Amino acid sequence: MAKVKYYYDSDTLSYRKIELRKRDKFRKMMVFVVASAMMGGLIVFFMYQFVESPKQKVLKRELENMKLHYELLEKKMAQAEEVLDGIQKRDNNIYRTYFEANPIPEEQRKAGFGGVNRYKSMEGFDNSQMIINARRDLDILSKQLYVQSKSLDEIIDLAKDKEELLASIPAIQPVSKQDLTRMASGFGWRLDPFTKARKRHKGMDFTSPRGTPVYATGNGKVLRADSNSSGYGKHIRIDHGFGYITLYGHLSKYNVKRGQKVKRGDLIGYVGSTGRSQAPHLHYEVRYNKQQVNPINFYYGDLSPQEFQEMLKMASQEGQSLD
Missing domain, CATH: 1.20.5 (Single alpha-helices involved in coiled-coils or other helix-helix interfaces)
Known part of the structure; x- marks a missing residue:
């Protein structure tokens, strides 16, 4: 009232x-x-x-989920870029060199997209930059894959008339690839196991048990199978033609003799520790036109891109060689 x-x-x-x-x-x-x-x-x-409404809560969860997916996408693209980078290096340094083709310039492989703004329609949102960055990285990766694909098409054309060359060039590991950790020392400057001084290591060392099979890495003819070279102990040299020679050192015994023709993958000897060696292992060298070159660039027929990246990482670590 x-x-x-x-x-x-x-x-x-x-x-x-x-x-x-x-x-x-x-x-x-x-x-x-x-x-x-x-x-x-x-x-x-x-x-x-x-106070969030039920609809706002749903939208918030969807946004967080989208951000998570973009982060995973960025990681996967980074991994793909790493693998592609290894393929590009091998393409320029090995494949195109084999066939005397000019390497593809880095600026051509890594070129971006100039001119008009391709991502204008994605601007003006809360997470625009994240989406634009992901789209840009994907576009660049797609372009690099296209360039690499065209390069490999060119290599295939060049290879049609060079089957003998491909069969002869060293292209596999001289020992089994079952355990990549057996790669003990890479090519380059290393500590000498006897003098402890830095010395240029002219090949790669694979630690393996005595008696582990050693295989020819390409077709060729056995130049030497003896122990008459200082430091190498019992060793084998194979002439693959086209300027390539491979050397297999510190063997325990041979399975071939001088003048014998071999094919890639043939058993030629067994791991040992003869000559100037600290422990059982295989010392492997690749020589091109009488110059030692890094053997790691000659496993393209034996290793996947991921395995090649793992070996490249181990080979780059500077430590002590075994001979």
């Missing part, structure tokens, strides 16, 4: 009931309506800012 208000009338010396005019009643009602609207607006604003 509404309260009745009175005022004191000094003329009549009595209390009189206050009668509100319609205009005053309307003004009070409007004040109440405006105040209620403002209060309601504040409540809605507060809930919108600090």
